[in-house]
Amino acid sequence: MTETLATTPDLTHAREVLRHTFGYSDFRAPQDRIISHLIGGGDALVLMPTGGGKSLCYQIPAIMREGTGIVISPLIALMQDQVSSLRQLGVRAAFLNSALTPEEAGQVEQQLLQEKLDLLYIAPERLLKPRTLELLRQTRISLFAIDEAHCVSQWGHDFRPEYMQLSLLHERFPETPRIALTATADKPTRREIVQRLSLQQAGEFIAGFDRPNIRYQISENNGNAKQRLLQFIHQEHPRESGIVYCLSRKRVDEIASWLQANEIDALPYHAGLDTQTRQHHQSRFLRDEGVVIVATIAFGMGIDKPDVRFVAHLNLPKSIEAYYQETGRAGRDGQAADAWMIYGLQDVITLRQMQVASDADEQHKRVERHKLDAMLAFCEITSCRRQRLLDYFDDHLEQPCGNCDTCLQPPETWDATTASQMALSCVHRTGQRFGVNHLIDVLLGKENDRILKFGHHQVSTYGIGIDHSAAQWRTVYRQLIAHGLLSVDLEGYGGLRLTQASRPVLRGETQLMLRKARKRKAKERGERPHALELSDSNRPLWQALKSLRLELAQTQGVPAYVIFHDATLMEMAQKRPRDKQQLATISGVGDRKLERYGDAFLSVLKNNLESEQDLPADGVN
Ligand code: ADP
Ligand code: ZN
Numbered sequence: 009m010t011e012t013l014a015t016t017p018d019l020t021h022a023r024e025v026l027r028h029t030f031g032y033s034d035f036r037a038p039q040d041r042i043i044s045h046l047i048g049g050g051d052a053l054v055l056m057p058t059g060g061g062k063s064l065c066y067q068i069p070a071i072m073r074e075g076t077g078i079v080i081s082p083l084i085a086l087m088q089d090q091v092s093s094l095r096q097l098g099v100r101a102a103f104l105n106s107a108l109t110p111e112e113a114g115q116v117e118q119q120l121l122q123e124k125l126d127l128l129y130i131a132p133e134r135l136l137k138p139r140t141l142e143l144l145r146q147t148r149i150s151l152f153a154i155d156e157a158h159c160v161s162q163w164g165h166d167f168r169p170e171y172m173q174l175s176l177l178h179e180r181f182p183e184t185p186r187i188a189l190t191a192t193a194d195k196p197t198r199r200e201i202v203q204r205l206s207l208q209q210a211g212e213f214i215a216g217f218d219r220p221n222i223r224y225q226i227s228e229n230n231g232n233a234k235q236r237l238l239q240f241i242h243q244e245h246p247r248e249s250g251i252v253y254c255l256s257r258k259r260v261d262e263i264a265s266w267l268q269a270n271e272i273d274a275l276p277y278h279a280g281l282d283t284q285t286r287q288h289h290q291s292r293f294l295r296d297e298g299v300v301i302v303a304t305i306a307f308g309m310g311i312d313k314p315d316v317r318f319v320a321h322l323n324l325p326k327s328i329e330a331y332y333q334e335t336g337r338a339g340r341d342g343q344a345a346d347a348w349m350i351y352g353l354q355d356v357i358t359l360r361q362m363q364v365a366s367d368a369d370e371q372h373k374r375v376e377r378h379k380l381d382a383m384l385a386f387c388e389i390t391s392c393r394r395q396r397l398l399d400y401f402d403d404h405l406e407q408p409c410g411n412c413d414t415c416l417q418p419p420e421t422w423d424a425t426t427a428s429q430m431a432l433s434c435v436h437r438t439g440q441r442f443g444v445n446h447l448i449d450v451l452l453g454k455e456n457d458r459i460l461k462f463g464h465h466q467v468s469t470y471g472i473g474i475d476h477s478a479a480q481w482r483t484v485y486r487q488l489i490a491h492g493l494l495s496v497d498l499e500g501y502g503g504l505r506l507t508q509a510s511r512p513v514l515r516g517e518t519q520l521m522l523r524k525a526r527k528r529k530a531k532e533r534g535e536r537p538h539a540l541e542l543s544d545s546n547r548p549l550w551q552a553l554k555s556l557r558l559e560l561a562q563t564q565g566v567p568a569y570v571i572f573h574d575a576t577l578m579e580m581a582q583k584r585p586r587d588k589q590q591l592a593t594i595s596g597v598g599d600r601k602l603e604r605y606g607d608a609f610l611s612v613l614k615n616n617l618e619s620e621q622d623l624p625a626d627g628v629n
Pocket of ligand 2: 415
């Protein structure tokens with residue numbers, strides 16, 4: 009299929025744009041098919057993982073087709089960097105949003121009318137204004153790209169009401185191709201996108217969901233989450249940028265201060281901070297190296313910083329989609345990255361209670377409950393996480409991945425049938441209204457006021473659990489809840505109740521294997537796929553290239569990765585090109601950047617060569 013397409017004239021031209029403008033040698037599947045489809049005037053729905061290369065799918069056709077490509081993107085704060093990146097490549101791009109003064113906006117509108125733009129980024133609320141629609145009517149439009157298309161889904165976690173009205177594009181501009189793009193959409197969400205955006209005739213392009221460079225790790229919270237996070241950052245990602253997600257604003261502030269106190273350049277981000285502070289923190293994260301942002305999930309959508317090396321969750325996301333999307337912000341550049349999560353009993357209880365208490369209708373609640381159940385089951389599995397994750401999106405991986413915690417350090421299981429019977433029976437004997445702490449006290453035969461008050465020293469499960477520690481009982485209860493054998497009360501006090509599913513276990517009809525709490529062994533890191541390999545001898549050069557990049561970025565007030573990505577500098581450090589012709593073969597070096605920055609980088613490379621030659625040969629001593 010690709011062969012035949014490659015010979016069509018359209019793709020030959022597209023390949024030239026890819027090579028000369030973007031500096032890349034080849035399309036990644038299915039970019040070529042999507043581009044060819046759009047150039048031919050078709051509509052498209054594109055599902056591609058983060059970092060898969062969605063933007064090229066509309067940028068190249070917009071550059072090639074007559075007129076301006078209109079990109080609808082939900083976050084105005086990030087349009088600036090996207091436009092800067094394109095301008096660096098010599099692409100005529102602009103944005104229209106409320107950050108512009110009326111004069112600036114007027115100039116952009118003029119450029120649009122005079123057909124001087126290849127791409128124009130607009131927020132949906134701006135686009136939908138009668139004035140903007142009228143402006144577009146007078147313009148030649150090459151295509152509409154609807155980014156983050158899952159925002160149209162009411163069930164999703166990023167729902168944006170304005171997205172619902174985007175079907176109007178089809179009505180007003182029936183001849184203009186539209187491309188909707190997203191990185192997360194299970195089948196129902198996909199159907200919703202098609203329906204709400206009137207994409208029934210669109211070609212569907214679904215790339216695999218796998219992010220092989222991300223290592224998934226989930227472990228249980230033993231009450232030392234903060235310490236473990238710190239250790240993880242110190243050991244695995246010193247001075248690298250990352251995102252830490254927490255459930256509440258209070259926790260965000262607490263964790264950010266704790267990391268700061270431990271010499272990590274961490275900054276909080278949540279809706280309780282004023283706009284200016286938020287923007288400042290976001291821009292430090294984007295522009296400076298090695299900033300860790302601690303945030304509620306309000307942070308992250310649309311962030312296309314390529315070198316986020318880890319995403320850490322200190323709480324359980326509400327669904328596998330949310331988990332996949334949030335962790336997906338790591339390693340967009342394709343280099344090794346970590347998705348690290350710690351979760352515990354309290355998360356399960358809190359999320360279950362939040363769902364019960366929400367005022368959504370029954371159908372909505374049911375959907376949410378299933379999503380949370382799937383997420384919990386994902387946390388507790390003993391087989392490969394990646395296989396399960398991909399399964400959830402109807403994608404498949406033949407072999408266990410070798411790059412997740414369960415593959416690297418297979419969890420042990422134990423026959424917890426008897427322990428589970430004790431735990432469940434204790435719930436039953438105490439009237440199905442007490443929380444985990446009290447239940448554990450009863451199992452361990454504690455003597456406290458509450459126990460005496462309720463006469464629980466007289467129930468048959470009193471003191472029968474002394475062979476296990478309180479911590480072990482907590483993991484048992486957590487897993488019983490996660491597996492749906494216990495439910496959390498409706499009143500919100502955290503009382504546990506038996507479910508239908510617990511009966512066979514109580515009656516001894518089924519055996520129950522549970523995960524053992526993991527003992528933290530000495531680090532076994534295993535092979536690290538996609539890790540940037542830098543030999544010691546290349547390190548000084550790499551540093552020199554990075555400082556040049558930083559200097560260039562700072563003079564222009566853009567993030568460093570807008571000049572060149574890490575991977576591009578790394579390739580320079582390894583291949584050490586000597587002239588522009590050689591430099592042009594490095595991935596990420598297109599015509600414009602070669603012309604603008606070629607001499608500066610070549611001179612760093614040359615100086616380095618000379619200083620290496622001045623050094624005495626290795627191995628003398
Ligand atoms: P997405 O929007 O799908 O998350 P991007 O469009 O930001 O992904 O692309 C991710 C990264 O991959 C970017 O750095 C982009 O420049 C790079 N990229 C995209 N397509 C190609 C390609 N064909 N060859 C090399 N790099 C590519
Ligand atoms: Zn695995």
